[in-house]
Amino acid sequence: MADHDLTGFTRSRFTHEGTTRKVLRRGEGPAVIVIAEIPGITPKVLAFAEKVAAIGCTAVLPVLFGTPGRDAHPRAHGSLKSGLYTASSMLKVCVSREFTLLATGRSSRVVTWLRALAAHEHKRCGGPGVGAVGMCLTGGFALAMATDDRLLAPVLSQPSLPLAVNARRAGTIDISDEELAVVKGRCERDGLRVLGTRFSGDRLVPGDRFAFLRHRLGDAFTAVELDDSDASPEGVLPPHSVLTEHLIDEPGQPTRAALDEVLDLFRTRLLQETGGSAAP
Numbered sequence: 001m002a003d004h005d006l007t008g009f010t011r012s013r014f015t016h017e018g019t020t021r022k023v024l025r026r027g028e029g030p031a032v033i034v035i036a037e038i039p040g041i042t043p044k045v046l047a048f049a050e051k052v053a054a055i056g057c058t059a060v061l062p063v064l065f066g067t068p069g070r071d072a073h074p075r076a077h078g079s080l081k082s083g084l085y086t087a088s089s090m091l092k093v094c095v096s097r098e099f100t101l102l103a104t105g106r107s108s109r110v111v112t113w114l115r116a117l118a119a120h121e122h123k124r125c126g127g128p129g130v131g132a133v134g135m136c137l138t139g140g141f142a143l144a145m146a147t148d149d150r151l152l153a154p155v156l157s158q159p160s161l162p163l164a165v166n167a168r169r170a171g172t173i174d175i176s177d178e179e180l181a182v183v184k185g186r187c188e189r190d191g192l193r194v195l196g197t198r199f200s201g202d203r204l205v206p207g208d209r210f211a212f213l214r215h216r217l218g219d220a221f222t223a224v225e226l227d228d229s230d231a232s233p234e235g236v237l238p239p240h241s242v243l244t245e246h247l248i249d250e251p252g253q254p255t256r257a258a259l260d261e262v263l264d265l266f267r268t269r270l271l272q273e274t275g276g277s278a279a280p
Contacts, residue, residue: 002076004043004069008050014062016116022063023117027053030127030270032153033060033118033145037136037241039089040066044244045135048259055263056271058125062117064110064138065089073236093137101137101163106176107144108161114141115148122150129153131266135241136160136204140174143194147182153269155262156196156213157243160204171208180216187220194221195265197258199239199246201228224261230254 009024024041032052036045041061046069049059061068066089074082093099098110118130129152134142139159146154156173164170175183186192194217198205213221224242231239231246232255239246243262247255 002043003071004046006046006069009046009061014117014120016113019113021113022068024049024061024063024068025058026050027056027058029056029058029125030130030266031058031060031118031121031125032131032133032266032270033062033114033121033142035062035114035132035134035138035141036064036066037138037158037244038065038093039072039086040064040070041068042066042244043069043071044241044247048133048243048247051259051263052266055267057131057266058121060117060121062114065092099137100174101161104162104169104172104174107174107179108141111141111144115145115151118145118148119150127270129270131155131270133157133243133262134159135243139196139205143173143183144175144179146186146192146194147179149186149190152192153265154192154194155265156194157262158198158202158205158240159196159209164204164206164209167208170206171212173209173212184217184220187217192220193265193269195224195262196221197224197226197242197262199226199228199231199242201238202240204240222261224258226254226258 009026012023013020014023034049052059100108122130129150131153132142132145133155135157137160139156142154145151161174162169210223228239232248235246242258
């Protein structure tokens with residue numbers, strides 16, 4: 001792929017508690033907050049957002065890092081420039097106080113801003129509630145956002161925080177015990193369903209992390225775990241990004257089935273009560 005010029009996406013800004021960020025949007029209907037992975041909103045993240053819009057939702061993409069539309073694949077800009085771009089996005093996250101990479105038992109500060117964005121988009125877009133997809137370093141953000149009753153469809157795609165540098169961090173996720181208790185209460189009381197995706201050999205998302213979520217959330221947590229051999233060979237890194245870089249978007253492919261399950265969650269939770277589109 002090449003850089004995406006953002007055609008088809010509107011651009012605006014959202015401010016909460018003095019922090020202003022750019023936001024991209026596409027589609028109509030209930031909002032789904034699409035939180036990109038490192039290095040940012042790549043063409044494949046935008047392609048996922050287009051699929052969200054195609055089912056009758058509004059894809060809302062906050063710009064947390066990186067340059068929207070830039071293709072990070074070495075084929076687009078060469079290995080050196082692509083590597084430097086990815087490193088610069090990662091450095092921004094590492095030095096920012098809004099992201100918690102290693103600490104256990106708490107969510108990143110940026111989640112407060114994301115909850116406010118979700119509330120704003122729910123008011124703007126309507127519908128029964130909001131969906132959210134976090135990816136890689138942002139994967140657990142969708143879980144922490146679900147303390148808000150307006151978040152009806154949280155998806156954790158390869159949630160990678162806290163970084164699994166030891167067994168204790170591998171067997172947890174970036175959310176406080178208090179917040180997780182709220183989410184668990186919603187699962188038991190309201191039937192909230194949490195969906196997670198990962199490749200089985202992904203060291204950034206150890207199996208113990210999903211085991212932890214199964215233990216804490218019970219049947220409310222649905223784990224979609226794929227074999228590494230299911231990943232697209234076009235990905236630069238080992239199998240990791242289920243919905244974007246390692247997606248094989250063809251019928252019958254396990255990654256396509258995982259994508260369809262994510263979209264079906266949005267249809268079920270956000271569109272049934274509104275009579276929205278059920279387009280594939």
